[in-house]
Amino acid sequence: MESEKDLIGELQALEEEARRDVEAAEDPMELEGVRVRFLGRKEGRVSGILRRLGELPDHLRPSVGQEANRVKGVLQDLLAERERVLEREDGSGAGGEVDLTLPGRHAWIGGRHPVTRVVDEICEIFSSLGFTRARGPEAENEWYNFVALNTPLDHPAADEQDTLYLEGGYLLRSHTSPVQVRTMEQYQPPVRIVVPGMVYRRDTYDATHAPAFAQIEGLAVDEGITFVDFKATLAEFSRRFWGPGTQVRFRPSFFPFTEPSAEVDVKRLLVQPDGSRRESDWIEIMGAGMVDPAVLENAGYDSERYTGFAFGMGPGRIAMLKYGIPDIRHLYEGDVRFHRQFRGP
Numbered sequence: 001m002e003s004e005k006d007l008i009g010e011l012q013a014l015e016e017e018a019r020r021d022v023e024a025a026e027d028p029m030e031l032e033g034v035r036v037r038f039l040g041r042k043e044g045r046v047s048g049i050l051r052r053l054g055e056l057p058d059h060l061r062p063s064v065g066q067e068a069n070r071v072k073g074v075l076q077d078l079l080a081e082r083e084r085v086l087e088r089e090d091g092s093g094a095g096g097e098v099d100l101t102l103p104g105r106h107a108w109i110g111g112r113h114p115v116t117r118v119v120d121e122i123c124e125i126f127s128s129l130g131f132t133r134a135r136g137p138e139a140e141n142e143w144y145n146f147v148a149l150n151t152p153l154d155h156p157a158a159d160e161q162d163t164l165y166l167e168g169g170y171l172l173r174s175h176t177s178p179v180q181v182r183t184m185e186q187y188q189p190p191v192r193i194v195v196p197g198m199v200y201r202r203d204t205y206d207a208t209h210a211p212a213f214a215q216i217e218g219l220a221v222d223e224g225i226t227f228v229d230f231k232a233t234l235a236e237f238s239r240r241f242w243g244p245g246t247q248v249r250f251r252p253s254f255f256p257f258t259e260p261s262a263e264v265d266v267k268r269l270l271v272q273p274d275g276s277r278r279e280s281d282w283i284e285i286m287g288a289g290m291v292d293p294a295v296l297e298n299a300g301y302d303s304e305r306y307t308g309f310a311f312g313m314g315p316g317r318i319a320m321l322k323y324g325i326p327d328i329r330h331l332y333e334g335d336v337r338f339h340r341q342f343r344g345p
């Protein structure tokens, strides 16, 4: 004949055992096994004790019944809690089941930004012409951004209306030309560099202006570099970039740091969808010129001995022309519907 102590002790041992089994269950199937073993209608060990309550002597029934119901309640809570944990780990929601009929999630294929494409293409062409890549700081001072480039501080470009000034005599470079001087200070001729980088201007953000945009600077300095080298190099670049049949035109212009200065225009030969050819309008693609001797001197070069040419272009603007992008803001707003068009390598 079982005593009250024996039965209550057995229930508590069952509770401990069930607690361990619930914790050890690794998936919903195992957990269901635990539930059946302890609370199953037919073979559950706790259910078994509850079922046999009626056979117990009157004085044992209330205390054993109470304890058995307590254990049953505790186990139900533990099972429910463990079920939630397993579902969460499984990640597939209700019941831990995976719905294999759902459509798959496609993988996104990234691509290079259109401006990056143009920068890389331009740098590759110049690399094949013997130019290397150089870089310089985006936070500059007035010496490198203006004065060393023969641009007095009362020049309109240096005005606070156009240039973003930082504290302590620094500013955000308004062009990549300061890297001309920084590079010449560091290296002796011959120098042949292209300098891609971001520049900053106090412009309103609209379809054709951005306050931060990319530029590529170029500089070649050596003994005996002439205007012919200047024209031939930039014409060769233009034809390689814009395609054979491209016409190139040098229009007189002015920059404080080049003399003479030019703006370079191209007229492209476009192939129409029906195969026929059409000439584009003249489009301006860069500012350029022979390096002003004052700039060579400011960088510590002997301007009697060395000459050179420099150029600067905007790969953002070039990307717009090349890909037919109507609004510069598309380049900066990260809308995937726009960027999807430039997928792939």
Ligand code: PHE
Residues within 6 Å of the ligand: 174, 175, 176, 177, 217, 218, 255, 258, 287, 288, 289, 310, 311, 312, 313
């Ligand atoms: N720095 C000029 C600009 O930002 C471009 C340029 C570079 C012109 C080099 C001549 C030579 O407009």
